[in-house]
Amino acid sequence: MATLVPSSSIFRPTLVRCTNERRALFNRIAPVYDNLNDLLSLGQHRIWKRMAVSWTGAKLGDRVLDVCCGSGDLSFLLSDKVGCDGKVIGLDFSKDQLSIASSRQQLLSKKCFTNIEWLEGDALDLPFMDGWFDAITMGYGLRNVVDKHKAMQEIFRVLKADSTVSILDFNKSNESLTSAITEWMIDNVVVPVASGYGLSEEYIYLKSSIREFLTGKELEKLALEVGFSDARHYEIGGGIMGCLVAKR
Numbered sequence: 350m351a352t353l354v355p356s357s358s359i360f361r362p363t364l365v366r367c368t369n370e371r372r373a374l375f376n377r378i379a380p381v382y383d384n385l386n387d388l389l390s391l392g393q394h395r396i397w398k399r400m401a402v403s404w405t406g407a408k409l410g411d412r413v414l415d416v417c418c419g420s421g422d423l424s425f426l427l428s429d430k431v432g433c434d435g436k437v438i439g440l441d442f443s444k445d446q447l448s449i450a451s452s453r454q455q456l457l458s459k460k461c462f463t464n465i466e467w468l469e470g471d472a473l474d475l476p477f478m479d480g481w482f483d484a485i486t487m488g489y490g491l492r493n494v495v496d497k498h499k500a501m502q503e504i505f506r507v508l509k510a511d512s513t514v515s516i517l518d519f520n521k522s523n524e525s526l527t528s529a530i531t532e533w534m535i536d537n538v539v540v541p542v543a544s545g546y547g548l549s550e551e552y553i554y555l556k557s558s559i560r561e562f563l564t565g566k567e568l569e570k571l572a573l574e575v576g577f578s579d580a581r582h583y584e585i586g587g588g589i590m591g592c593l594v595a596k597r
């Protein structure tokens with residue numbers, strides 16, 4: 350009997366089907382990730398990240414966690430919030446992203462940045478005791494994990510009572526115009542720019558990952574299901590981005 354071999358375009362999602370493939374993708378994009386974020390968002394991602402960090406309510410002396418920290422943008426912002434007496438853990442499963450985060454820490458050489466520790470680990474199996482952190486951030490991470498429910502359960506487990514997690518990501522909008530703008534940007538700006546670096550497949554993945562993501566209402570529901578007492582999703586960046594703020 351003849352075996353049907355699907356075309357590579359049908360099989361595109363296999364690029365990121367399992368954890369190892371996702372890790373490999375983030376290792377590959379690590380050298381250009383920061384520059385592309387600045388370029389593609391016209392620097393706006395820095396504003397969205399500041400908003401996400403301020404919504405955690407992190408304060409001087411706190412012990413905080415940045416899950417899926419990548420090259421460390423949110424960790425550096427958290428470091429400023431918690432100061433020299435606080436502690437920031439930036440956790441990610443990509444060695445190459447962590448190595449960039451660590452080089453940035455050396456380069457920026459701000460005294461209090463010594464309060465940041467980079468940790469290679471899995472968001473689905475956080476290596477911390479229950480109720481360990483005063484605040485948690487996750488930037489563009491939840492959409493990329495293979496099991497979103499488990500990731501939320503883990504965040505809930507390691508967060509102290511009354512503390513807050515702030516989860517920034519693309520917004521899977523209910524508004525067809527907003528979705529169309531995001532998809533148009535990815536097809537006509539993001540992927541063509543990324544292809545100049547030989548990373549078109551990696552950025553094409555962005556579009557399918559947003560389509561398969563949860564809407565704001567679904568994210569709020571997920572947070573409540575895993576046990577958070579309050580959950581609000583805020584649309585930001587003209588509705589292109591969103592931030593889920595949930596209180597344990």
Ligand SMILES: C/C(=C\Cc1cc(O)c2ccccc2c1O)CCC[C@H](C)CCC[C@H](C)CCCC(C)C
Nearest residue numbers: 386389390391393394489534539551552555586587
């Ligand atoms: C912050 C950006 C990308 C993060 C990012 C997240 C991922 O999950 C990835 C997965 C795989 C590869 C790469 C990434 C990744 O880079 C940049 C986002 C850019 C937006 C697509 C476009 C933003 C458009 C506008 C300039 C914003 C206008 C806002 C205005 C207030 C209306």
Ligand SMILES: C[S@@+](CC[C@H](N)C(=O)[O-])C[C@H]1O[C@@H](n2cnc3c(N)ncnc32)[C@H](O)[C@@H]1O
Nearest residue numbers: 375417418419441442443446471472488489493
């Ligand atoms: C799009 S980047 C976001 C990086 C950073 N938080 C930011 O806002 O720029 C997503 C990050 O999630 C990490 N990641 C994805 N799944 C993960 C998992 N299961 N455990 C740990 N890190 C993960 C990737 O390695 C990557 O660095």
